[in-house]
Amino acid sequence: HQGWPGLIRAYADRIGILDGAEVVTLLEGGTPLLPAPALSERTGCEVLLKVEGANPTGSFKDRGMTVAVTAAKAAGATVMLCASTGNTSASAAAYAARAGLECAVLIPTGKIAAGKLAQAVVHGARILQLDGNFDDCLEMARKAAVDTEGVELVNSVNPMRIEGQKTAAFEICDVLGRAPDVHCLPVGNAGNITAYWRGYREYADDAVVSQTPRMFGFQAAGAAPLVLGHPVREPDTIATAIRIGDPASWHGAVDARDASGGLIDAVTDEQILAAYSLLATDVGVFVEPASAASVAGLLATAADGRLPRGSLVVCTVTGNGLKDPDTAMRAMPEPTVLPVTIEAVTAALQQQT
Ligand code: F0G
Numbered sequence: 122h123q124g125w126p127g128l129i130r131a132y133a134d135r136i137g138i139l140d141g142a143e144v145v146t147l148l149e150g151g152t153p154l155l156p157a158p159a160l161s162e163r164t165g166c167e168v169l170l171k172v173e174g175a176n177p178t179g180s181f182k183d184r185g186m187t188v189a190v191t192a193a194k195a196a197g198a199t200v201m202l203c204a205s206t207g208n209t210s211a212s213a214a215a216y217a218a219r220a221g222l223e224c225a226v227l228i229p230t231g232k233i234a235a236g237k238l239a240q241a242v243v244h245g246a247r248i249l250q251l252d253g254n255f256d257d258c259l260e261m262a263r264k265a266a267v268d269t270e271g272v273e274l275v276n277s278v279n280p281m282r283i284e285g286q287k288t289a290a291f292e293i294c295d296v297l298g299r300a301p302d303v304h305c306l307p308v309g310n311a312g313n314i315t316a317y318w319r320g321y322r323e324y325a326d327d328a329v330v331s332q333t334p335r336m337f338g339f340q341a342a343g344a345a346p347l348v349l350g351h352p353v354r355e356p357d358t359i360a361t362a363i364r365i366g367d368p369a370s371w372h373g374a375v376d377a378r379d380a381s382g383g384l385i386d387a388v389t390d391e392q393i394l395a396a397y398s399l400l401a402t403d404v405g406v407f408v409e410p411a412s413a414a415s416v417a418g419l420l421a422t423a424a425d426g427r428l429p430r431g432s433l434v435v436c437t438v439t440g441n442g443l444k445d446p447d448t449a450m451r452a453m454p455e456p457t458v459l460p461v462t463i464e465a466v467t468a469a470l471q472q473q474t
Contacts, residue, residue, distance in 0.1 A: 125151040128288045129187055135291065135323065136188060136284050142195035145220040149176045149183035150288055154296045154435070159403035160416065164423035165430035169301075171293060174408060174441030178240060181313060181439050182212035184289060185282030189275045190216040198273035200225060202266055204258035205276075206309065206362045207237030208440055213275050214244035225272075227251055227258040227265075232361050234409065234445035254356065256367045259310075277312025278369045286313055290320025293435055300330045302432040305422075307414035307439055308338035308347060308374060308385060309363030315373030317437075318381060334435070336383035337428075338374060339418030341411075345387040347374055359390045359448065362411035362440060384427065388417040396420060398452070400438070407442030407449075415439075 128150030129136055152175045160168040173181035190201060190213075200223040203213045210226035210233075217224035224246040228238070232254070241248055251258050259276060266274035277283060294300050300321055308314050314336060321333045340348055344356030344364050353366035368374060378385050388396075397413035400406045415436040422428040442449060459465040 127187060128184055128285060129191060132288050132291055136288070138188060138192055138281075139195045142191055144187075145191045145194060145216055146187050147177035147183065147215065147219060149187050150292065152176060152289075152292070154293060155406065157404045157406075157436075159399070160419065160436075164419060164428065164434070166303075166423065166428065166432045166434045168419065168434045168436065170404070170406060171289060171435055171437045172406060173289070173437060173439050174406075174412070178208075178212045178215045179236075179441035179444055180208040180212065181286065181289065181437070182208045183216070185277060185285040185312070185316070186212040186216045186275065188285035189273070189279050189281040190220050190222070192281045193273035193275065194220050194222060196273070197271075199223060199271040200269075200273070201275050202262055202272050203227070203275045204255060204262040205233075206255050206364060207233040207444065208362060209276065210246065210248075211237045211240035211244075214241045214246035217246070218244045223247070225249060227262050229254045229258055229364075232364060234361055235447055236444040255310075255365050256352075256356075259369060276369065277310055277315075283312060283316045283319060286316030287320030287323065289437065290317045291324060294321070294324050294330050297433070300324070300332055301334045301435040303337055303383075303428060303434045304334040304437070305337040305339065305415040305419045305434060306437040307360070307363055307411050308340050309344075309365045309368065309411065311338075311347070311368035311370035311374035313437070313439070314338045314377050315370045318373070318377035333381055336377045336381040337418055337422060338378060338383070338385040339388050339414045340385065341393065341414060342387040342389045347371065347385045348387045358393075360393055360409075360411035360414060361445075362409060363414065384422075386418060386421070388414050388421060392417040392421060397448075401442070406438060408438040409440040409442055409444045410448055412438040412440050
């Protein structure tokens with residue numbers, strides 16, 4: 122390999138997979154830790170973005186999927202199965218294709234962003250749409266995986282997924298030479314906050330870093346079971362990736378919050394969309410709506426004083442904006458159609474400024 126070898130090889134000593142297993146990788150990980158001056162100015166903190174949309178399928182799910190599919194293939198499984206709000210299915214489909222395995226995905230009808238569905242289709246996954254929400258899909262996937270020979274469940278209830286995803290925390294510490302003071306991220310099924318916390322704790326336990334960050338998790342207000350303290354039967358938010366009412370890693374999220382001295386709070390769809398636009402126009406980073414929940418939470422906690430000024434803060438932006446073109450296009454103004462004359466074009470340009 123030249124350059125970045127993918128996260129299994131980069132962190133071989135910290136990920137438990139079988140010796141001699143064929144590594145299934147698309148060279149995921151090694152994503153940018155991007156300074157965000159516009160956010161630093163607004164918050165009085167030093168803010169960096171962990172840009173997970175730069176992964177091969179456009180989301181952080183690839184970190185977990187390389188490890189889960191590598192382990193499943195080594196164990197002789199033939200079908201990768203998952204429930205998904207979109208990104209997990211896109212990632213599972215790509216890694217299964219790479220591994221020469223089958224993939225089947227259970228998705229909630231009508232609530233998957235177009236780009237994600239396109240990925241699952243083009244990678245050749247079997248797409249089973251259920252007339253229910255993500256929580257229903259996960260329940261069915263868990264049962265089907267137990268009942269069916271050769272099927273491996275690659276949702277984050279699979280411990281290999283968490284093993285892979287914890288490497289994002291390693292990368293951040295490796296770049297900074299320390300852990301941040303605060304880490305903000307969106308929370309849906311709660312696997313990722315669980316994984317980051319595990320990664321940070323491992324580095325601190327082994328004295329690679331001297332402290333762990335406070336974990337700040339943010340759910341969408343219409344899908345905020347961890348904030349309410351009970352499952353939500355009909356979760357709803359524009360951030361379809363985190364439209365989840367009963368997170369599988371509930372305990373992991375609460376532990377990350379409490380052990381780190383952090384918080385889990387809700388942000389409204391309006392706050393999410395405002396952060397989504399701000400990231401695009403003032404930071405130059407196009408994310409999907411769920412990813413903007415971390416930045417919405419950053420802005421809210423900076424404004425009300427819960428985020429101390431001067432903190433070193435990392436926000437994970439979990440998925441690429443291209444995943445969800447419909448949300449982006451909703452903000453598009455009526456296009457101006459011009460005749461093909463230089464007079465019309467210069468006149469229009471002058472009007473813009
Ligand atoms: N951001 C994005 C873009 C996601 O796709 C997800 C989860 C999350 C945040 C939340 O992460 O579940 O670990 O708390 N998407 C899953 C999926 C549920 O099926 O793609 P989490």
